[in-house]
Amino acid sequence: MDEALKLKKATYHLYTFTISKLISSFGAQVYAFAISFYILQLTGSATSFATNLVCNILPRTLAAPFAGYIVDRYSRKAIAITSQVITTLAIGGLLAVSLTHGLSLIAIYTTTCILSLTSMFSGVAFSSSITGLVDEARIQKAMSLNQMAISFAAIGSPAVGGLLYGAVSMPVFLITYMVASSLAIVLEATMNFKLYAKRKEMAEGEKKEKMWESIKSGVRYLKTQTVIMTIIWISLLINFLFGAFEVGYSYILIEKLKMESQHFGLTQGAFAVGMLLFSIYFSMRKEVKYPLLVSKRGIFAMGTIIGAISIPLLISLSYTSTFIYYVLIMFSFGSMVIIVNTPIQVMMQKSIDDDFKGRVFSILEMMAMALMPLGMVLYGFLYDFLPAQWILLSSAALLIGVILILARPSVIQKAHPERDRGTGLLSH
CATH class of the missing domain: 1.20.1250.20 (MFS general substrate transporter like domains)
Known part of the structure; x- marks a missing residue:
């Protein structure tokens, strides 16, 4: 063509x-x-x-x-x-x-x-x-x-x-x-x-791999992709810790702060607006040069935002100030979701072999969701017995610790070897 x-x-x-x-x-x-x-x-x-x-x-x-x-x-x-x-x-x-x-x-x-x-x-x-x-x-x-x-x-x-x-x-x-x-x-x-597909065509007479062999070959392929494996582990642990936000946000605003339902809905809408605006931004800007580094910083910011959700529980604010505060919090959180996800998705699209993409993306989805039900149940239990602000602050600290360890400077350098070590951008 x-x-x-x-x-x-x-x-x-x-x-x-x-x-x-x-x-x-x-x-x-x-x-x-x-x-x-x-x-x-x-x-x-x-x-x-x-x-x-x-x-x-x-x-x-x-x-x-x-x-x-x-x-x-x-x-x-x-x-x-x-x-x-x-x-x-x-x-x-x-x-x-x-x-x-x-x-x-x-x-x-x-x-x-x-x-x-x-x-x-x-x-x-x-x-x-x-x-x-x-x-x-x-x-x-x-x-x-x-x-x-x-x-x-x-x-x-x-x-x-x-x-x-x-x-x-x-x-x-x-x-x-x-x-x-x-x-x-x-x-x-x-x-x-x-x-634009680059999938290999099967030769005449070539036998198709059996399902379990194909899944195993996908896992073997993943083991050779150390940066992708790191992303999968980060996804697993972060989605578990996000249970603190998923369960705690609604609980705090509705039960603790007694926010009216229409105002609560507006804060949720601010999350979607943040995602939308930054999606538009990424659709117009040049491709991110160092995606894993950008995502690392975005996750660090998300951890900070999760911790910041607890501030109205620690400091007395007026109802209007609380509402405006959470609109800004959710807008920022939605923005960070795009800043974290988009560069990584582009990086994976370009670095994963076409013949393995289905298996790699399915494993990523499985790992991302594997601990979510456990996280929901665990955090639901914790919020019933412990102060919400300390759950959020502890989870935020764990989230930041996870990204600092799993996306440490040596991993960033492996993902982006073309970067100049002397720039200082590899620091935490």
Whole structure:
């Protein structure tokens, strides 16, 4: 294919991928909003609500290694589209149950498990295909536009869900999600996932690796990528320690500081706005030169922000000052999420062999989520028995300690050997 034509097609991919992601993410988040409220109104039980969260996390964690094998072995476009089709059918099934028998917890939990698996397969397929969809020079832009779509959905979906919930029936929410998912299928079908792909073609007569052998070869490949392994370990430990924030933030603002629900919602919106603005920034700026170093500093800042969440518990502030303070805190936290994730995602896209991307990204997802349920349970227990401010400050200190140790100067130098040791930028 002519290079100018390929570039034109890559530009089409950039925006088609973004629109597809926006539509599917918006539908998924409006659905999640409605289902969360429905479960709480139906049962009044936090346990039932938490069970639905577990149904979302556990299946994708367990299936991640198998997803990596499938994504590396078969057509990534077919996997992405099939996942979206199954998502649409699953919501259609829940709609049929709703209209014939009424929604039940079993039907909701079953659908959540299916959606968890399809979103994971779709996510790994797309993550593994970025370098096949766009040219190398615009990988950072592709990752940023992807994050922008998610941020737009995060900002808009609670507002739309809040306006619709109570005004329309649950079947309307389900039909909305089905329409959004169907539109995403149509857009994804027009994309060429092999435009810039560098996957090896199997020789005639060559036998395919068996699944366990393929997974093992993926692990062996990872062991040769010491910097990627470091990123995976950082992801595992940081996502565990983020439990202090995930559980503590809502607990502190709602239970301890008695913040009104609409003000609490605005602080959550500030998080999405921070993500959105910095996604736009990364989509326009040059590629980050030293991604692991930038991410290290971003995680250090996130640890500081987690510790700073405790300040209104230590110092008396007016209600208005407290609200403004947490809007700024959440805006900063959302900004840091993009500063940490985008450079690392671009670095991984460029450094991981195309034939191993599915397995590597699936292992990364599995490791990132592996300790999250444990972190939620542990921190839920701790917040019931210990002062919230000391939990946050201790977790912040641990988070900063983890990044200083795992991303120490020697690791940064290994990731970016081209950097001048004499610049002093390798210091903590």
